[in-house]
Amino acid sequence: MRQNPERRAALLDAAIEVLAREGSRGLTLRAVDKEAGVPTGTASNYFANRAQLLGQILRRTRERLVPDEGVLTGPLDTATLLRDLLARMRRERSVHIAMLELRLEGTRRPELQEELARFQGAELEANVAFHLESGLPGDRTGVVLLYLAMLGLIVDDLTVPELLAPYPVEGLMDAMVERLLPERPEGRPTP
Amino acid sequence: MRQNPERRAALLDAAIEVLAREGSRGLTLRAVDKEAGVPTGTASNYFANRAQLLGQILRRTRERLVPDEGVLTGPLDTATLLRDLLARMRRERSVHIAMLELRLEGTRRPELQEELARFQGAELEANVAFHLESGLPGDRTGVVLLYLAMLGLIVDDLTVPELLAPYPVEGLMDAMVERLLPERPEGRPTP
Numbered sequence: 131m132r133q134n135p136e137r138r139a140a141l142l143d144a145a146i147e148v149l150a151r152e153g154s155r156g157l158t159l160r161a162v163d164k165e166a167g168v169p170t171g172t173a174s175n176y177f178a179n180r181a182q183l184l185g186q187i188l189r190r191t192r193e194r195l196v197p198d199e200g201v202l203t204g205p206l207d208t209a210t211l212l213r214d215l216l217a218r219m220r221r222e223r224s225v226h227i228a229m230l231e232l233r234l235e236g237t238r239r240p241e242l243q244e245e246l247a248r249f250q251g252a253e254l255e256a257n258v259a260f261h262l263e264s265g266l267p268g269d270r271t272g273v274v275l276l277y278l279a280m281l282g283l284i285v286d287d288l289t290v291p292e293l294l295a296p297y298p299v300e301g302l303m304d305a306m307v308e309r310l311l312p313e314r315p316e317g318r319p320t321p
Numbered sequence: 322m323r324q325n326p327e328r329r330a331a332l333l334d335a336a337i338e339v340l341a342r343e344g345s346r347g348l349t350l351r352a353v354d355k356e357a358g359v360p361t362g363t364a365s366n367y368f369a370n371r372a373q374l375l376g377q378i379l380r381r382t383r384e385r386l387v388p389d390e391g392v393l394t395g396p397l398d399t400a401t402l403l404r405d406l407l408a409r410m411r412r413e414r415s416v417h418i419a420m421l422e423l424r425l426e427g428t429r430r431p432e433l434q435e436e437l438a439r440f441q442g443a444e445l446e447a448n449v450a451f452h453l454e455s456g457l458p459g460d461r462t463g464v465v466l467l468y469l470a471m472l473g474l475i476v477d478d479l480t481v482p483e484l485l486a487p488y489p490v491e492g493l494m495d496a497m498v499e500r501l502l503p504e505r506p507e508g509r510p511t512p
Contacts, residue, residue: 150428153344230425231425233480233481234418234422234425243480243481247484271492271493272500274493275496275500277473278474279466279470281473282472289427290424292434292438294465297465309463
């Protein structure tokens with residue numbers, strides 16, 4: 131397998147565009163070559179097969195979704211983090227649509243579903259740990275609920291954006307934070 | 322176009338299975354005939370084209386997801402309604418996976434996305450109205466947030482069910498109701 135990291139990243143970005151535009155059934159190594167504008171056979175020098183390509187796309191989506199440097203430094207607050215998440219999502223629609231395609235393909239490929247579960251499980255746990263350690267208001271359950279509500283919001287904003295037109299998303303995000311991450315839910319100490 | 326309602330429903334159910342199993346690119350009138358076990362050409366007697374088929378699948382998904390008679394009578398509480406929603410989702414996985422496929426296909430077909438927006442928008446407004454009129458605790462914003470959190474939970478439960486293994490979903494649903502639908506959020510009267 132070839133190892134030029136820039137070339138590999140460019141091929142994975144091309145694969146993300148193919149997934150987003152054509153759906154998972156349109157994703158072939160040949161379609162990736164074509165999208166990347168490289169000679170036929172290039173992608174097969176980088177990925178042994180389609181399954182390996184899918185796994186590497188997963189990792190590439192995370193590289194593309196890392197928050198900007200400035201966001202995680204300085205005084206933190208959850209509402210600002212959510213606004214940043216939504217803005218990044220809207221700049222990187224293809225990445226999110228590709229992720230939904232991978233989730234659906236995972237319902238048909240148990241080995242992909244396992245990889246998704248490991249991958250997203252580690253990410254959710256890291257988010258929960260980050261939140262609790264940062265001293266932001268809210269407990270573990272609240273952070274998981276916030277993750278679910280933001281997943282729902284992102285799925286709607288990606289696929290049926292008109293649906294939330296009567297409910298400005300900034301207001302929804304502020305209400306999520308306020309209600310799901312109370313300073314001390316029901317008088318219990320934050321764990 | 323033929324009008325036998327049972328035959329039409331059977332063809333739409335076959336189309337839902339094809340969508341769930343093969344993804345939207347696998348959905349052809351011919352694949353629907355094959356899945357339904359009817360002679361080739363039958364589906365084309367019921368649906369002028371694939372776009373019309375997609376629109377009718379949307380409506381059929383709603384027929385399949387109507388709550389059981391008993392659920393909406395007698396004393397209501399939101400936590401019970403959510404448990405019923407989740408149980409129905411798990412019995413009708415194909416319907417929900419087909420809906421996600423339609424949402425993704427909508428990102429590539431503006432006329433389908435418009436139909437999804439009208440359809441799901443009407444459903445969300447009906448849910449909000451039902452909730453507010455029923456006298457259950459919670460305001461409009463809370464009901465919309467509950468819809469988003471349940472959408473996120475359903476997407477995860479369908480596509481990466483292992484992810485929520487550390488967080489029993491019944492507990493998550495109870496916490497959603499408790500936090501998102503307070504009796505009187507912040508002392509404001511429920512509208």
